[in-house]
Amino acid sequence: MTNMLQAAYSSDNFREQGHLLIDQLADYLEAVRQADTSLNAINYSDPEKAMQYWKNDLTGAEPGEMQSMFAKALDHSVKLMHSKYMGHQISPPVPVATLAGLLGDFLNNGMGVYEMGVSGTTTEQIVVEAVARQLGFSEEAGGFITSGGTLANLTALLAARKLKAKDNIWQEGYRGQLALMVSEEAHYCVDRAARIMGWGDAGIIKVPVDAQFRMRTDQLDQCYQKALEEGKEVIAVVGSACTTATGSFDDLGAIADFCRRHNLWFHVDGAHGAALAFSHKYAATVRGLEKADSVAMDFHKMLLTPSVTTALIFRRGGDSYQTFSQQAEYLFNRKEPEWYNLAKRTFECTKLMIGFKAYSIIRTYGLSLFDEYVTHVCDLGQKLAQLVNDTEHMELPVIPACNIVCFRYEPPGLDDDRLSNLNERIRQTLLEDGEYYIVQTRLKGKLYLRCTLTNPFTTELELSGLLEKVKQMGDLELERAGSIFK
Numbered sequence: 298m299t300n301m302l303q304a305a306y307s308s309d310n311f312r313e314q315g316h317l318l319i320d321q322l323a324d325y326l327e328a329v330r331q332a333d334t335s336l337n338a339i340n341y342s343d344p345e346k347a348m349q350y351w352k353n354d355l356t357g358a359e360p361g362e363m364q365s366m367f368a369k370a371l372d373h374s375v376k377l378m379h380s381k382y383m384g385h386q387i388s389p390p391v392p393v394a395t396l397a398g399l400l401g402d403f404l405n406n407g408m409g410v411y412e413m414g415v416s417g418t419t420t421e422q423i424v425v426e427a428v429a430r431q432l433g434f435s436e437e438a439g440g441f442i443t444s445g446g447t448l449a450n451l452t453a454l455l456a457a458r459k460l461k462a463k464d465n466i467w468q469e470g471y472r473g474q475l476a477l478m479v480s481e482e483a484h485y486c487v488d489r490a491a492r493i494m495g496w497g498d499a500g501i502i503k504v505p506v507d508a509q510f511r512m513r514t515d516q517l518d519q520c521y522q523k524a525l526e527e528g529k530e531v532i533a534v535v536g537s538a539c540t541t542a543t544g545s546f547d548d549l550g551a552i553a554d555f556c557r558r559h560n561l562w563f564h565v566d567g568a569h570g571a572a573l574a575f576s577h578k579y580a581a582t583v584r585g586l587e588k589a590d591s592v593a594m595d596f597h598k599m600l601l602t603p604s605v606t607t608a609l610i611f612r613r614g615g616d617s618y619q620t621f622s623q624q625a626e627y628l629f630n631r632k633e634p635e636w637y638n639l640a641k642r643t644f645e646c647t648k649l650m651i652g653f654k655a656y657s658i659i660r661t662y663g664l665s666l667f668d669e670y671v672t673h674v675c676d677l678g679q680k681l682a683q684l685v686n687d688t689e690h691m692e693l694p695v696i697p698a699c700n701i702v703c704f705r706y707e708p709p710g711l712d713d714d715r716l717s718n719l720n721e722r723i724r725q726t727l728l729e730d731g732e733y734y735i736v737q738t739r740l741k742g743k744l745y746l747r748c749t750l751t752n753p754f755t756t757e758l759e760l761s762g763l764l765e766k767v768k769q770m771g772d773l774e775l776e777r778a779g780s781i782f783k
């Protein structure tokens with residue numbers, strides 16, 4: 298072995314650097330727990346500047362030295378652990394799961410075949426069983442963990458295509474025009490999945506939403522009849538639990554009934570909100586989910602696991618073996634005996650031990666940690682909505698059903714366009730300021746500020762502080778650019 302390889306695999310070095318890194322992360326965690334006000338939720342720099350920063354890091358690096366690299370990455374990243382992080386939907390991972398992730402990276406067991414992932418495969422299946430029960434499915438249910446909600450949704454729709462389409466597309470390719478129905482507020486990945494499958498514009502039938510951005514299930518029949526008249530073969534309906542922008546939950550029971558009447562596949566995109574099933578207080582929000590043929594649920598959104606870790610559960614576990622099977626053999630009502638060869642069912646060939654991260658949480662704290670967490674952050678959503686309602690000139694477009702809350706500052710005398718501009722500027726100023734991290738979204742053409750409350754350390758103090766800051770920044774903006782806005 299060369300000296301370089303000797304050094305790269307040095308156990309002493311690994312031990313020393315590993316201890317230093319864990320100390321650094323633990324110090325950071327302690328600082329956020331103490332609500333250290335010198336810490337920001339984000340340290341933003343624009344792309345060119347960030348690129349230069351890392352190029353300088355690379356050229357200035359001392360051979361073998363790593364600590365400053367870790368310190369810089371920590372400094373120049375979004376801090377999900379921070380109580381003022383309220384941005385995208387990803388949760389701050391529980392430390393035990395990040396340690397499990399480190400172990401998984403270290404082992405690098407590929408899981409493509411069972412013997413290359415004995416622990417990864419079995420712990421993953423234990424997680425899947427626990428999740429399926431919690432979602433209300435029977436023993437017949439089964440599935441696997443895959444790399445993200447986007448991929449899980451595509452995989453589920455491929456299963457739907459295999460089991461519902463009249464033609465044998467896997468062998469013979471397309472003849473007819475397949476289509477699915479989904480709310481116009483659904484995550485873009487559902488639209489993308491239909492296009493990946495070659496269905497084009499005609500393959501995505503967008504069902505309108507009500508004032509709370511939920512699918513108008515009373516429109517399903519009409520949309521379906523119209524599609525049939527146009528010669529389309531509708532095979533599936535996708536329910537959103539919940540939508541990404543506003544956290545709105547479709548009426549899953551109503552969609553299930555509709556699908557049963559017309560023999561359609563019912564898939565639930567529960568990437569964000571299926572996790573509400575873990576909360577005693579909020580579980581009723583996802584009623585009807587147990588009637589779905591398949592459900593995708595991200596562990597990295599609401600279940601405290603590092604990304605990307607997504608469960609794809611099938612009500613009839615046997616269905617999960619159909620997606621990529623070469624022959625159209627049907628396995629009614631039973632699980633395929635080779636449950637342990639996961640790559641036959643997943644998109645991935647090589648896959649990290651992602652299920653093990655979720656397993657580590659369940660083993661250490663039990664499912665009740667998920668109950669506590671989901672309940673806590675959904676309560677925070679209610680709290681923020683109440684504060685918005687109680688604050689003058691703050692508007693709530695949707696009553697939040699979980700931990701996603703949209704709002705905006707609406708001082709009097711400005712039209713819609715100007716209000717959108719103003720809130721966009723507020724969000725940009727917040728980003729550059731860094732104390733809080735929130736995002737933005739457009740709803741029916743209007744720009745809103747958007748928060749996902751994901752942090753267990755967030756309290757009412759941070760929530761009211763945010764509203765205060767938004768108002769201050771808005772007023773400053775109005776003053777500065779008086780002539781533009783008036």
Ligand SMILES: *Cc1c(COP(=O)(O)O)cnc(C)c1O
Nearest residue numbers: 445446447484539541568569595
């Ligand atoms: C986040 C999200 C997705 C995408 O999931 P990834 O894990 O980011 O791939 C899909 N659907 C909904 C409703 C989401 O909120």
